[in-house]
Amino acid sequence: MTRARTLRALTSLTGWSCVGIGLLHVALGNAAIPGAGSAGATVDSWGRFMGASFVGYGLAWLWAARQRPIPATPVRWLAAVFLLGGGARLLSLAVEGRPHSFQLALAAIELALPPVLLWLAGAEESAVREAEPEAVPASSVDLGEQAAG
Numbered sequence: 729m730t731r732a733r734t735l736r737a738l739t740s741l742t743g744w745s746c747v748g749i750g751l752l753h754v755a756l757g758n759a760a761i762p763g764a765g766s767a768g769a770t771v772d773s774w775g776r777f778m779g780a781s782f783v784g785y786g787l788a789w790l791w792a793a794r795q796r797p798i799p800a801t802p803v804r805w806l807a808a809v810f811l812l813g814g815g816a817r818l819l820s821l822a823v824e825g826r827p828h829s830f831q832l833a834l835a836a837i838e839l840a841l842p843p844v845l846l847w848l849a850g851a852e853e854s855a856v857r858e859a860e861p862e863a864v865p866a867s868s869v870d871l872g873e874q875a876a877g
Contacts, residue, residue: 731851732797738845739793739803742810746786753779763828785809797852807845814838 753760757772760779767775785806792802817835820827 730855731848732855735798735803735845735848735851736793738841738848739789739798742806742841742845743786743789743791743793746789747783748786750779750782750784750786753782761828762830797856800850800853803849804846807842807849810838810845811842814842 754776757776758764758767761767761775764771788802789806792798792806814835814837817827817831817838821832821835826832
């Protein structure tokens with residue numbers, strides 16, 4: 729699989745995963761968090777709101793995945809946010825201690841996948857540039873030919 733195809737697959741997979749996880753949190757609240765138990769109405773409200781925000785984040789990934797070519801800059805920003813989330817989990821681990829093992833697995837994904845996405849971010853734009861013939865800039869047209877015509 730080429731880098732461009734891998735980028736397209738990962739952006740789509742990331743988008744759909746975020747939308748699905750976000751909707752799960754909106755629908756289930758605290759019950760969507762393994763090991764959370766009943767954290768109360770305040771945390772439930774916050775979690776459902778964050779689930780809706782995660783849906784929006786997933787939709788941004790899907791928007792990027794549907795562009796032709798996939799734009800590198802938005803992918804880099806989205807990957808940076810993803811990496812920030814993994815870093816936030818590490819901060820929580822340092823401050824609060826070990827969470828449920830599922831959260832540790834998510835942290836591993838959130839720390840491992842963004843560097844791959846950052847590496848692939850420009851793959852499709854590069855492939856398009858390489859496939860297109862060199863455009864001749866308007867300034868390179870022979871002015872003598874224009875004057876004679």
